Amino acid sequence: MKKVYYLKTCSTCVRILKELNLPSEFVLQDIKTEAITVKQLEEMKVLAGSYEALFSKRSKLYKEMDLKNQKLEERDYKHYILEHYTFLSRPVIIVDDNIFIGNSKNVVEATKKILNK
Numbered sequence: 001m002k003k004v005y006y007l008k009t010c011s012t013c014v015r016i017l018k019e020l021n022l023p024s025e026f027v028l029q030d031i032k033t034e035a036i037t038v039k040q041l042e043e044m045k046v047l048a049g050s051y052e053a054l055f056s057k058r059s060k061l062y063k064e065m066d067l068k069n070q071k072l073e074e075r076d077y078k079h080y081i082l083e084h085y086t087f088l089s090r091p092v093i094i095v096d097d098n099i100f101i102g103n104s105k106n107v108v109e110a111t112k113k114i115l116n117k
Contacts, residue, residue: 001043001094001096002022002023002025002026002027002094002095003026003027003028003029003093003094004017004022004026004028004091004092004093004094005029005031005036005044005088005090005091005092005093006028006029006030006031006090006091006092007030007031007032007085007090008030008032008033009032010090012090012103013090013103016091016103017091019108020093020108020111020112020115022115023115031085031088031090032085035082035085036081036082038082041054041078041081041082044099047094047097047098047099048099050074050077051074051075051077051078051081052072052074052077053089053101054077054081054088054089054092054101055077055080055081055087055088055089056086056087056088056089056090056102058089059086059087060086061086061087062087067080089101089102090102090103091103093111095111095114095115098114100114
């Protein structure tokens with residue numbers, strides 16, 4: 001599978017996608033206009049190892065809902081990601097059995113290495 005979950009209104013996501021110059025076989029899913037399904041999230045979790053790994057603690061809603069002061073479990077992370085797209089750490093790039101989550105420089109570099117194999 002070659003897929004990207006991103007926000008087309010997120011300048012960081014757009015910059016990373018331009019930088020990666022993904023081949024045409026990649027499927028891009030704007031998670032604001034096409035919500036993540038339970039099945040898609042479960043597939044991401046298998047590759048990532050946990051829902052927490054996919055969860056963005058930098059989300060505005062995370063702060064507004066004061067979630068950092070709550071004891072969140074895996075089912076909570078899954079629930080929040082499915083409830084609102086901003087809880088997914090973006091972009092999520094899947095290349096076969098590899099998953100790259102977020103926008104850190106290390107993640108972008110690791111993605112480039114896999115794409116250039």
